[in-house]
Amino acid sequence: MKYLFSTVVLSSILCSVFAARPEIVGDILPELKKLGQTAYLNCSVINLQSPAQLQWIRKTPPSGEPLHISSDETIRIDEIVKGQKKYDVVKYGNTNRLIYQLIIRSLTETDAGNYTCQIYLPNQNYDEWPQKFGVLTVKIFGVGLENVDNSLPTVKKEDQAAYMNCSVINLHNKEQSQWNTKTHSTDDPSYISSDGIVRFDLFVEERSTYSVVKYRIHNRQTYQLMIESLTEVEAGNYTCQIYLPNQNYEELPRMLRSVTIQIAPYITTASSATITVQEGENVTLVCEAYGYPLPNITWKRGDGSPLPHGGLQLINGLYRINNVNATDRGLFICTADNNVKPHTSYSVQLKVLFAPYCTAVQDTVGQEPDRKYHAILECLVSAEPRAEVVWYKENKTTLIDEKILDSDKYTLQEQYDERLRDCEKWYTLKINNVVRSDYREYYCTAQNELGKHQAKFQLFELVDCRFYVYTNGKEPSNHQVSVVTYMIGFLVSFIFL
Ligand SMILES: *[C@@H]1O[C@H](CO)[C@@H](O)[C@H](O)[C@H]1NC(C)=O
Ligand SMILES: *[C@@H]1O[C@H](CO)[C@@H](O)[C@H](O)[C@H]1NC(C)=O
Numbered sequence: 073m074k075y076l077f078s079t080v081v082l083s084s085i086l087c088s089v090f091a092a093r094p095e096i097v098g099d100i101l102p103e104l105k106k107l108g109q110t111a112y113l114n115c116s117v118i119n120l121q122s123p124a125q126l127q128w129i130r131k132t133p134p135s136g137e138p139l140h141i142s143s144d145e146t147i148r149i150d151e152i153v154k155g156q157k158k159y160d161v162v163k164y165g166n167t168n169r170l171i172y173q174l175i176i177r178s179l180t181e182t183d184a185g186n187y188t189c190q191i192y193l194p195n196q197n198y199d200e201w202p203q204k205f206g207v208l209t210v211k212i213f214g215v216g217l218e219n220v221d222n223s224l225p226t227v228k229k230e231d232q233a234a235y236m237n238c239s240v241i242n243l244h245n246k247e248q249s250q251w252n253t254k255t256h257s258t259d260d261p262s263y264i265s266s267d268g269i270v271r272f273d274l275f276v277e278e279r280s281t282y283s284v285v286k287y288r289i290h291n292r293q294t295y296q297l298m299i300e301s302l303t304e305v306e307a308g309n310y311t312c313q314i315y316l317p318n319q320n321y322e323e324l325p326r327m328l329r330s331v332t333i334q335i336a337p338y339i340t341t342a343s344s345a346t347i348t349v350q351e352g353e354n355v356t357l358v359c360e361a362y363g364y365p366l367p368n369i370t371w372k373r374g375d376g377s378p379l380p381h382g383g384l385q386l387i388n389g390l391y392r393i394n395n396v397n398a399t400d401r402g403l404f405i406c407t408a409d410n411n412v413k414p415h416t417s418y419s420v421q422l423k424v425l426f427a428p429y430c431t432a433v434q435d436t437v438g439q440e441p442d443r444k445y446h447a448i449l450e451c452l453v454s455a456e457p458r459a460e461v462v463w464y465k466e467n468k469t470t471l472i473d474e475k476i477l478d479s480d481k482y483t484l485q486e487q488y489d490e491r492l493r494d495c496e497k498w499y500t501l502k503i504n505n506v507v508r509s510d511y512r513e514y515y516c517t518a519q520n521e522l523g524k525h526q527a528k529f530q531l532f533e534l535v536d537c538r539f540y541v542y543t544n545g546k547e548p549s550n551h552q553v554s555v556v557t558y559m560i561g562f563l564v565s566f567i568f569l
């Protein structure tokens with residue numbers, strides 16, 4: 073009997089000591105709810121027997137103090153929201169496996185956080201109590217950003233001011249509106265402001281760049297960020313976000329605004345104003361321009377004529393001309409344009425050094441002898457540098473060309489005409505009082521350091537009777553007219569060569 077008694081006592085002691093320990097099984101599934109909804113957090117336990125208790129507590133409420141919500145099914149917080157208890161605990165299940173479901177009603181953003189389910193074990197260290205926590209996330213819909221001003225990017229020019237509105241509805245004290253920026257010059261965002269207070273600033277000429285002005289109309293609060301006197305540095309993205317306690321950073325409501333600063337084009341490097349090359353060489357015209365957006369650079373000829381290798385314009389900062397021809401000479405203009413006024417342009421004078429080229433305006437000229445008439449030979453010379461021009465006449469006897477000097481017989485002149493291009497000269501040889509011995513070949517020769525060229529003329533005896541009728545003993549004016557007409561036609565074709 074005594075033996076039996078001790079066995080019973082021992083087994084009951086053993087039972088109480090070795091009774092299966094209560095445990096929390098499985099994880100508490102996270103809850104994601106919207107404002108005003110009800111959240112349910114399930115904590116499953118096995119082997120829970122009195123005096124052990126299942127408790128729900130909140131370890132990190134905004135106040136910082138742990139919030140003891142419940143013990144078993146008893147709620148310890150007397151909070152009523154909208155006529156209902158804020159918290160409830162409902163027990164499901166059989167004797168061995170139980171679910172203690174924590175119900176949180178009328179969710180606000182401050183309800184978001186970690187909720188711990190723990191098993192209170194008397195006579196044991198707090199550290200050894202089984203614990204698990206579940207995360208409650210509350211999506212904020214009550215507090216919101218309103219897209220009041222259109223979300224088009226702010227496009228401004230340098231030195232202008234930019235204004236951006238961020239309108240928030242239902243903003244409470246615990247929440248803050250913040251303006252952040254991520255600009256072209258920084259990788260990480262800078263936190264410009266909290267509420268209406270500027271926390272980060274840039275100073276230009278001792279004036280602060282940022283300021284925030286608050287306006288309130290009913291439940292709408294507008295935070296207007298002002299950027300004074302924009303420079304390239306301030307171009308970038310600006311974010312207005314609402315900081316909410318207990319909310320994941322990623323889920324904070326935010327709105328993006330971009331600021332683009334347009335900068336009129338400016339030419340930074342360019343070829344020198346005058347470039348001199350020899351014919352046959354290669355040349356590259358350079359024009360480098362900046363601005364925002366990056367400008368297009370266009371090369372054109374000053375007179376609007378086609379470019380050396382065809383086309384009326386070339387869109388590129390570098391313009392390479394291979395095997396330069398004398399006809400390529402002239403003014404080239406590069407224009408930088410990005411649709412921000414004013415455009416800018418730069419001119420380069422391309423000077424091409426080339427050997428002379430002589431052309432007879434009319435290589436056969438007829439005149440009647442012994443009537444005190446004169447004959448005019450016209451020679452067009454193009455050369456760079458300027459060529460020395462000498463007229464020669466053929467001596468049929470000696471076969472030596474004789475240099476013609478200005479005299480009573482010969483008048484040597486250079487003529488001027490606005491249709492002549494750069495590097496073109498117009499020379500005339502007037503043979504006075506034409507006689508039979510004047511009928512021979514004449515040469516216009518031009519020479520510069522790069523070479524020599526000549527044009528040949530033939531003066532012949534004119535025996536057309538009609539000339540007596542038309543000239544009537546006077547100057548052969550109709551003859552002159554025909555030469556000038558031809559000359560104009562020639563010049564035109566020469567210019568468009
Ligand atoms: C919590 O447990 C109850 C009862 O078993 C179940 O109906 C409900 O779906 C569970 N909820 C979650 C979020 O697990
Ligand atoms: C919840 O607890 C986890 C783990 O301790 C922690 O990382 C997280 O920040 C907590 N969340 C909140 C909202 O307190």
Ligand SMILES: *[C@@H]1O[C@H](CO)[C@@H](O)[C@H](O)[C@H]1NC(C)=O
Nearest residue numbers: 220221235236237287294296
């Ligand atoms: C910004 O808000 C202020 C105040 O409501 C308003 O006067 C201003 O026109 C708004 N600006 C823009 C760009 O919407």
Ligand SMILES: *[C@@H]1O[C@H](CO)[C@@H](O)[C@H](O)[C@H]1NC(C)=O
Nearest residue numbers: 254255256307308309328330
């Ligand atoms: C601004 O935001 C847009 C869209 O998200 C992005 O494409 C752009 O690269 C951003 N600009 C800067 C300077 O961060």
Ligand SMILES: *[C@@H]1O[C@H](CO)[C@@H](O)[C@H](O)[C@H]1NC(C)=O
Nearest residue numbers: 352353354355393394395396
């Ligand atoms: C001009 O460039 C062409 C093509 O690159 C080359 O073949 C030629 O030799 C160059 N001429 C001179 C004078 O450098």
Ligand SMILES: *[C@@H]1O[C@H](CO)[C@@H](O)[C@H](O)[C@H]1NC(C)=O
Nearest residue numbers: 351352395396397398399569
């Ligand atoms: C220059 O161009 C003209 C017309 O195209 C051509 O007749 C001439 O041979 C060229 N000169 C040289 C040096 O290439």
Ligand SMILES: *[C@@H]1O[C@H](CO)[C@@H](O)[C@H](O)[C@H]1NC(C)=O
Nearest residue numbers: 364365366367368409410411
């Ligand atoms: C450059 O030219 C292209 C083609 O004409 C055009 O689409 C583009 O907008 C221009 N860029 C700028 C910055 O004006």
Ligand SMILES: *[C@@H]1O[C@H](CO)[C@@H](O)[C@H](O)[C@H]1NC(C)=O
Nearest residue numbers: 466467468469470471474509
């Ligand atoms: C040709 O040259 C010779 C010798 O100098 C000279 O006598 C003669 O007058 C010249 N003839 C003409 C037509 O000029």
